[in-house]
Amino acid sequence: MIEWISSDRCTGCNQCVAVCPTNVLQARGDSTPLIARADDCQSCFMCELYCKQDAIFVGGLFDAPTGVTEEQAVAHGWLGQYRKHSGWDEWADQYANEHWRMDRVFALARAS
Amino acid sequence: MSDGLQLETDVLVLGGGLAGTWAAVAAARQGARVVLADKGYCGTSGVTASAGPGHWWVPPDPELRRAAIDKRLGLAYGLAERDWMARIVDLTWRTLPTLAPYYAFARDETGVTQYRGLRGPEYMRAMRQLAQDHGVRILDQSPALELLLHADGAVGGARGHQRQQGYDWQVRAGAVVMATGGCAFLSPLLGAHTNTGDGYLMAAEAGAALSGMEFSAYYTVAQAGTSMTRSMSYAFATYYDAAGHELPIPRGPDNSSHIARALLQGPVYCSLHRMPESIRAQLPQISPNVLLPFVRQGIDPFTDKFRVELRGEGTVRGIGGLEIVSDDCATRVPGLYVAGDAATRELIAGATSGGGAQNSAWALSSGQWAGQGAADYVAQNGLRRNARVEAIGGAGVRPTTQAAAPDLASVLDTVKAEMLPVDKNLFRTEARLRQSLAVLDLTWNAIREGGGRLYKPRWREAAALVATARWSYRAALARTESRGMQQRLDYPGTDPALARRLVQHGVDQPQWLTRIHEEVSA
Ligand SMILES: Cc1cc2nc3c(=O)[nH]c(=O)nc-3n(C[C@H](O)[C@H](O)[C@H](O)COP(=O)(O)OP(=O)(O)OC[C@H]3O[C@@H](n4cnc5c(N)ncnc54)[C@H](O)[C@@H]3O)c2cc1C
Numbered sequence: 084m085i086e087w088i089s090s091d092r093c094t095g096c097n098q099c100v101a102v103c104p105t106n107v108l109q110a111r112g113d114s115t116p117l118i119a120r121a122d123d124c125q126s127c128f129m130c131e132l133y134c135k136q137d138a139i140f141v142g143g144l145f146d147a148p149t150g151v152t153e154e155q156a157v158a159h160g161w162l163g164q165y166r167k168h169s170g171w172d173e174w175a176d177q178y179a180n181e182h183w184r185m186d187r188v189f190a191l192a193r194a195s
Numbered sequence: 196m197s198d199g200l201q202l203e204t205d206v207l208v209l210g211g212g213l214a215g216t217w218a219a220v221a222a223a224r225q226g227a228r229v230v231l232a233d234k235g236y237c238g239t240s241g242v243t244a245s246a247g248p249g250h251w252w253v254p255p256d257p258e259l260r261r262a263a264i265d266k267r268l269g270l271a272y273g274l275a276e277r278d279w280m281a282r283i284v285d286l287t288w289r290t291l292p293t294l295a296p297y298y299a300f301a302r303d304e305t306g307v308t309q310y311r312g313l314r315g316p317e318y319m320r321a322m323r324q325l326a327q328d329h330g331v332r333i334l335d336q337s338p339a340l341e342l343l344l345h346a347d348g349a350v351g352g353a354r355g356h357q358r359q360q361g362y363d364w365q366v367r368a369g370a371v372v373m374a375t376g377g378c379a380f381l382s383p384l385l386g387a388h389t390n391t392g393d394g395y396l397m398a399a400e401a402g403a404a405l406s407g408m409e410f411s412a413y414y415t416v417a418q419a420g421t422s423m424t425r426s427m428s429y430a431f432a433t434y435y436d437a438a439g440h441e442l443p444i445p446r447g448p449d450n451s452s453h454i455a456r457a458l459l460q461g462p463v464y465c466s467l468h469r470m471p472e473s474i475r476a477q478l479p480q481i482s483p484n485v486l487l488p489f490v491r492q493g494i495d496p497f498t499d500k501f502r503v504e505l506r507g508e509g510t511v512r513g514i515g516g517l518e519i520v521s522d523d524c525a526t527r528v529p530g531l532y533v534a535g536d537a538a539t540r541e542l543i544a545g546a547t548s549g550g551g552a553q554n555s556a557w558a559l560s561s562g563q564w565a566g567q568g569a570a571d572y573v574a575q576n577g578l579r580r581n582a583r584v585e586a587i588g589g590a591g592v593r594p595t596t597q598a599a600a601p602d603l604a605s606v607l608d609t610v611k612a613e614m615l616p617v618d619k620n621l622f623r624t625e626a627r628l629r630q631s632l633a634v635l636d637l638t639w640n641a642i643r644e645g646g647g648r649l650y651k652p653r654w655r656e657a658a659a660l661v662a663t664a665r666w667s668y669r670a671a672l673a674r675t676e677s678r679g680m681q682q683r684l685d686y687p688g689t690d691p692a693l694a695r696r697l698v699q700h701g702v703d704q705p706q707w708l709t710r711i712h713e714e715v716s717a
Contacts, residue, residue, distance in 0.1 A: 104235030104244070105388050106336060106358055125388035126422045128484050129239040132316055143491035144420040145383045151491065161491060168483035169316065180317065181480040182247050183301045183309035185427055188474055188481065192430030192446070195469065 084124040085141050086148045090115040092138035099130040137163030199363035204230040205573040207368035209339040212241025214535020215374030216322035217562030223329035225570035234338035234389045238323035244315045245386035248555035250287050252311035271545020272679040273694040279542040287556040297321035338652040341588025342401045349529035351584035369573030370530040372565045377511035377536035378663045380614040383422035384506045391656040392663035394537040403526040404700040406539040409670035410514035410680045412620050413548050414451040419502040421488040431470040437462050455617040464500040507615040512550035514540045523568030532565035546679025591647040591658030598645035610660045624685045628672045635665050670697050673711045
């Protein structure tokens with residue numbers, strides 16, 4: 084579930100509020116949005132993907148916070164990791180979308 | 196409704212996932228003005244957005260196509276139709292390349308462009324852009340709550356609520372496409388949280404029928420505590436019991452009943468050590484979300500054993516949904532069309548899941564047919580601008596008595612408790628189905644009488660979940676046999692007399708449109 088939004092990184096653009104499919108977040112003008120309905124979070128990571136500031140952390144469990152801190156998340160390279168591996172925005176040239184390989188992976192699994 | 200948003204349009208699409216966006220684009224291409232409302236955000240909502248659908252992809256060689264369709268017909272237990280399968284294979288093949296300006300299709304090493312599988316977030320971002328470029332007006336965060344009906348029974352639009360701004364909206368429309376997805380009963384199934392069966396309920400209130408609701412027992416493995424139900428990695432899974440002994444679970448994809456039986460004995464653990472190193476390295480760029488839950492718990496799924504559970508999918512990768520009565524995906528209600536997981540997929544998958552290929556081909560195709568059908572309907576029947584329409588929502592928006600509302604959280608817990616455990620839904624028996632139905636009927640009556648005095652989506656979702664659960668188990672009870680996804684422990688065999696679809700209609704007291712054996716319909 085979404086655990087926190089870094090107010091150091093957040094610019095208050097509210098893009099995460101707009102795109103959250105389950106309406107977890109509450110805009111507060113141009114300050115950091117409030118995580119108002121964490122129970123509704125479905126751990127889809129869409130907010131992270133759409134956050135150009137890499138300010139959002141969604142933990143590994145859907146129904147409980149894992150307690151990872153901002154320092155830990157930064158140290159592990161988790162902030163912005165999904166957006167980077169997806170090759171969005173500034174990462175487009177470095178991380179190609181290899182999704183098409185999925186068929187081959189399945190074929191390999193069947194053959195193994 | 197006073198200070199809400201009031202719009203008029205030719206075609207209104209409810210649901211902005213894969214099917215809804217294709218419907219909107221197709222209707223716009225016919226020259227219709229289109230409004231699309233999604234409960235969440237069109238582009239991130241729905242089960243396509245967080246997954247990565249591989250479409251049914253067969254080149255237009257008659258032999259190849261016949262073989263592909265024969266193969267799938269062989270798995271459909273007599274309930275699918277060759278013509279519908281052929282239509283979706285053909286339209287999918289012709290459609291995906293047209294997305295090239297919006298989606299960067301990759302080429303393989305030999306230079307061949309790869310169209311079959313699209314990554315979800317990029318696919319749905321493309322669909323949003325495509326819809327906007329066709330002039331579709333998108334209402335995000337705007338769940339539809341009920342349909343508007345003309346006195347003659349034709350549909351005339353819908354009403355709903357903008358949940359971030361807090362206002363109600365009403366769209367008068369000449370035709371409506373229902374594309375609200377399947378219903379996964381609030382299972383933590385990736386991307387399915389907004390798919391609560393609202394479209395089934397809205398359409399059924401208007402007089403549409405439901406078909407194949409017994410095929411709502413699909414399960415997918417996921418790491419315990421996570422909603423990551425993408426299955427590719429599990430093609431390399433090895434399963435263990437709590438003592439660390441390897442379990443004799445066959446390799447997937449269709450191994451969920453084996454996992455379910457093991458789970459009924461005790462916890463089940465899994466390791467992905469069989470995944471070759473080369474693929475592990477590629478995984479973040481194939482499916483960048485799959486490893487996130489593992490990594491962020493400090494688990495290395497390729498060396499560690501982690502606990503797994505099964506996630507019920509209801510009708511998402513189940514099959515049932517709204518009945519279709521024409522080639523352009525009309526329902527029995529004049530002006531109401533249906534597409535994607537909101538529709539029954541028996542036509543193209545029969546009694547087995549359409550996940551993995553057919554479902555996305557169906558969403559893309561049925562979306563376009565429904566969008567065209569709706570636009571054609573408006574062209575013929577006009578907008579009927581001055582005719583009176585009535586908002587027809589019942590359960591969850593217009594309680595019938597002054598009774599206090601039941602506790603919402605316990606209603607939702609009841610639905611989950613009846614619909615998600617494998618010993619109730621996957622391994623079915625008459626006694627357990629009847630027990631569940633008794634609980635669900637009581638819950639339904641309580642919602643009917645007291646739920647939803649405020650015009651807010653939550654109660655409507657609760658009502659839709661319970662309604663969907665009731666249709667599912669009624670159908671499961673009536674199908675006194677095992678066929679495909681429906682497994683009845685008390686009727687393990689297949690009954691040739693039941694090689695047909697079970698169609699029901701009605702909300703409070705659903706009725707069969709199919710002839711059903713008397714003792715089971717009672
Ligand atoms: C993990 C996973 C992997 C999959 N992989 C494949 C695959 O590889 N191949 C394949 O063929 N299929 C696959 N599928 C199935 C495929 O994704 C679906 O068939 C397809 O997404 C259906 O599209 P849809 O538009 O009908 O539903 P969705 O994409 O779920 O969209 C439904 C939309 O309706 C909205 N909505 C719901 N209620 C309301 C309301 N009251 N008002 C307004 N809007 C509402 C929701 O917010 C949502 O945006 C997969 C499914 C899952 C869960």
